[in-house]
Amino acid sequence: MHLSHHPATEFASNDYHRLPVTEKQLAYARKIAARASLAIPDEVCADRRAMSAWIDAHRPQSVTRREGANHPSSKQVAFAERIARIKRRNVPPECFRDRTTMSRWIDSNR
Secondary structure, eight states: OOOOOOHHTTTHHHHHOOOOHHHHHHHHHHHHHHHTTOOOOOOHTTTTHHHHHHHHHHSSOOOSOOOOTOOOHHHHHHHHHHHHHHHOOOGGGGGGHHHHHHHHHHHHHO
């Protein structure tokens, strides 16, 4: 069976699925750009995913850890609790205060 290959559709743009940036994204990106003396590329301003990637790449890294910044994620906690139910044991309380401790508990109890 031979499928015809139409060259006009080969390089057609799929812009219909691209979403515009949100006002919050744009405001946050402008804040980052102003603090770091950066310019936001025009192509980034036209696509929500591109803007999200730009923000992730340029967002300032926290110098000091905020209270609770080292706590395990909700996904880690849910996964640990699922393991605990299956193995009929408790997740130690110290695991809920530190993401590294939680990760080690998960790895040793899988």
